[in-house]
Amino acid sequence: MNPTITSSIKVGTLKGVQILVVDNDIDSGVLLTIFLSYFGANVITAVSIKEAVNSLTCFFPHIIICEIRFLGENVYVLLNKLTEIESLSKNHIPIIVTSTCVNGSIEQIPEIEFEGYLLKPIDLDKLLVMIDHLVPFGRNNLLADKLKHSFINGLAVADSLLTGIKENYE
Numbered sequence: 001m002n003p004t005i006t007s008s009i010k011v012g013t014l015k016g017v018q019i020l021v022v023d024n025d026i027d028s029g030v031l032l033t034i035f036l037s038y039f040g041a042n043v044i045t046a047v048s049i050k051e052a053v054n055s056l057t058c059f060f061p062h063i064i065i066c067e068i069r070f071l072g073e074n075v076y077v078l079l080n081k082l083t084e085i086e087s088l089s090k091n092h093i094p095i096i097v098t099s100t101c102v103n104g105s106i107e108q109i110p111e112i113e114f115e116g117y118l119l120k121p122i123d124l125d126k127l128l129v130m131i132d133h134l135v136p137f138g139r140n141n142l143l144a145d146k147l148k149h150s151f152i153n154g155l156a157v158a159d160s161l162l163t164g165i166k167e168n169y170e
Contacts, residue, residue, distance in 0.1 A: 013128075015040030017135055020061035022052040022078065023098065024070055028120070032065060035124060036131075049073040053081045063134055065096045065127075094134040098122060 019041045023029045029045035036043045044059045046052035049070055064082070068075060082093055096116040116130045 011038065012040045013132060014135075017041045017063065017131070018059065018061045019043045019131070020052060020055065020059060020064045020066075021045045022049070022064065022066040024048065024067060028067070028098075028122075032122075032127075039128065041131075049075060049078050052078050056081055056085065061093060063094050063096065063131055065098060068097050068099045096127070096130055096134070 014036065017040070019036055021029050021032045021036075021043060023032070023045070024047055026047055029047060033043045033045050044055055044061075046055050050073065052064075052066075066075065066078070082095075086092055094115040096118060097114045098118050098120055100120045115134055118127060118130070
């Protein structure tokens, strides 16, 4: 990992950007949380796919940074949840994939659409530049976007609850 930052990204550049970091390596998650928070991002870290999916009920990321390899868990559960959220909100959530494998992980699951791939140890300059380019809208719209996501997610939760109740009475 590069301990010095040489990119032109300045402190506060990521202010208001919501990032979900999904990594089963706790140290990596903590490092990314501290680092991205320094640049103004609001970061939530999940150490499992299940935890990441659960966090999506109350946290609405603009970008996801996700380790691709999880023992005993399937990353497709998270991807399916993202597809559901994207179809309701009509907003694409970019994914930056991380891995300790050079090519193997990505070649094994070619149907995953992702905007960036970073090999661990992560080059922090590349990560910052990637995030800065992937923020899909003007930073002035972040609050409005958060409110829209909150409303749409509330609808999805209500629909899920109603489906569960309906199934119990059938």
